[in-house]
Amino acid sequence: MEELERLIREEIQREGSVSFARFMERATLEPGLGYYATPQRRAGRSGDFMTxxxxxxxxxxxxxxxxxxxxxxxxxxxxxxxxxxxxxxxxxxxxxxxxxxxxxxxxxxxxxxxxxxxxxxxxxxxxxxxxxxxxxxxxxxxxxxxxxxxxxxxxxxxDALPFHIVVGRAASPGGFAERRVTVDPVTNALTWAEGAPDPRVADRLAPLMAGWPPLTEGQLAEISPATAxxxxxxxxxxxxxxxxxxxxGREGVDLRDPSSRMAGTALAYQGHRATADLLSEPGSRDLTAHxxxxxxxxxxxxxxxxxxxxxxxxxxxxxxxxxxxxxxxxxxxxxxxxxxxxxxxxxxxxxxxxxxxxxxxxxxxxxxxxxxxxxxxxxxxxxxxxxxxxxxx
Ligand SMILES: C[S@@+](CC[C@H](N)C(=O)[O-])C[C@H]1O[C@@H](n2cnc3c(N)ncnc32)[C@H](O)[C@@H]1O
Missing domain, CATH: 3.40.50.12710 (Rossmann fold)
Incomplete structure (x- = not known):
């Protein structure tokens, strides 16, 4: 297991789970280890994506x-x-x-x-x-x-700034839960967990989500206080x-349209291929959302x-x-x-x-x-x- 994944797992062990924004922050920016912190060239033909x-x-x-x-x-x-x-x-x-x-x-x-x-x-x-x-x-x-x-x-x-992922849950306060990152006790793989956001994060998300129509049950959406x-x-x-x-990017209302965006827009890029697997190999994939x-x-x-x-x-x-x-x-x-x-x-x-x-x-x-x-x-x-x-x- 790579050093960066070990560090992320240590944090998860201490906290129980971390927000995807925190996972992404470490996966992309961790000094010396993150995707955008190592000598490898990321943009361009020899990299992972073309700009x-x-x-x-x-x-x-x-x-x-x-x-x-x-x-x-x-x-x-x-x-x-x-x-x-x-x-x-x-x-x-x-x-x-x-x-x-x-x-x-x-x-x-x-x-x-x-x-x-x-x-x-x-x-x-x-x-x-x-x-x-x-x-x-x-x-x-x-x-x-x-x-x-x-x-x-x-x-x-x-698009490279960290974002939280929320999921429509009618039974949760505000009609959504946060998608968080944890370690599966059975497979020991990094996996998703759902929970309430950290209260400070909730305070930050609330005004940004104030005008959102309710998310459909199970619908995923990204939200980036870092971008704001x-x-x-x-x-x-x-x-x-x-x-x-x-x-x-798209207008907020389009990004949260359940008919076209039920799964949100977050993707990982590696070698010019996109995958919805955001959690594997932290530090070796670009993580991004519209x-x-x-x-x-x-x-x-x-x-x-x-x-x-x-x-x-x-x-x-x-x-x-x-x-x-x-x-x-x-x-x-x-x-x-x-x-x-x-x-x-x-x-x-x-x-x-x-x-x-x-x-x-x-x-x-x-x-x-x-x-x-x-x-x-x-x-x-x-x-x-x-x-x-x-x-x-
Ligand atoms: C997708 S690349 C785009 C590079 C370039 N603008 C282009 O169009 O080819 C994103 C760039 O933003 C940098 N970056 C990502 N997060 C950053 C942050 N929080 N602060 C400063 N730079 C960041 C990365 O290192 C990378 O060079």
Missing amino acids: APELHPILGAAIAQLATATWERLGRPATFRWREFGAGEGTLLLTVLDYLARERHPLLAALEVSVTEANPHRLADLAAALKQLPAGGPPLVAAGSPPIAGIVVANEFA DWAATLGAELTEGVVLVLDY VDLTLLRTAAQAGGLRHVVSTNQARFLASAGVDSEVARTRSGPEATLEGAIALRSALAQLMDPRRMGGFAVEVFVAGRSPGANALADSASPLPGTAAPNRPLV
Whole structure:
């Protein structure tokens, strides 16, 4: 048995059972042992899952358009921050920097970078990659630095934050019980148990579940106070600018629709395969659930952000102004057949609403300055936020 599973079992032995959120926290973040704490690369072809920035730089080019427009509308501030959550080894950031360098865009000289990344190995990769850039790349400033103007980006970050799992039980207080993790006394395997949540957790879940219709008997649903807490802090990240959250998610009401979501959405990923077995081999599988977009928006707005638009990745790409990037890849002076094929294949995934094209893109504005108001002006939508008038593929 792996060291991490032994530690989790010790905690279960002491407590009787632990919430799935606690299990997930340890399985993903336990220092030196968790899924996101070891040297192994998790995203990308050789890892367990593919993300849009790992697939192709086109999403980076689209976000670069949004960043440059934000910088322009804010009056080209002398310093402008790229603030990224769950940046990994910096794949998305590096494609944005590459795009700005190729375009010789003046934003590059104003840019500073601040990232929150749990994995110290990926953070070291990111810092090393920045150092390799001409003139050492943009300065890397600590997370928690006083806010300035900028753009906040979080791609597939919120789905990795710990969540509780609740199960509809008409006989329990509030009509639900918590799905907890314990050890089966007969088989000695990690298994599920049902019980009341810890009273402090119950206090935290109650306001987040206040508007939920009753769960059907036996229906599973995920709920992530960690996502609500994180979203509520986003408003304090910038003095003014744009906050962009990209992830797979649905409105809360859809996530709790018993006709389509009786089993919830939690999955474990390993080697590009998904399984509903969340408890086996803690530390070697990605654990994830759809993001509750209603909860995310409510918390972000309570934290001071103005919501601008809810769109999806396909619409975002089609209206972000990446035509010149597409043309350059297909027929520019450096175009290759391989590059054109890679773009076409990536767009097929990124634009398909049943695949990554259907991923949610939530856009918010921070600040109340005239520049910030210009960012939120629906008469002049930011790149990626208008309704597209044609597909990109
Ligand atoms: C699904 S990966 C996405 C990586 C990257 N954004 C991309 O799109 O390729 C999630 C990233 O968030 C990081 N992460 C997960 N939980 C975190 C936490 N609580 N705090 C900071 N980073 C976290 C992981 O280490 C990983 O790099």
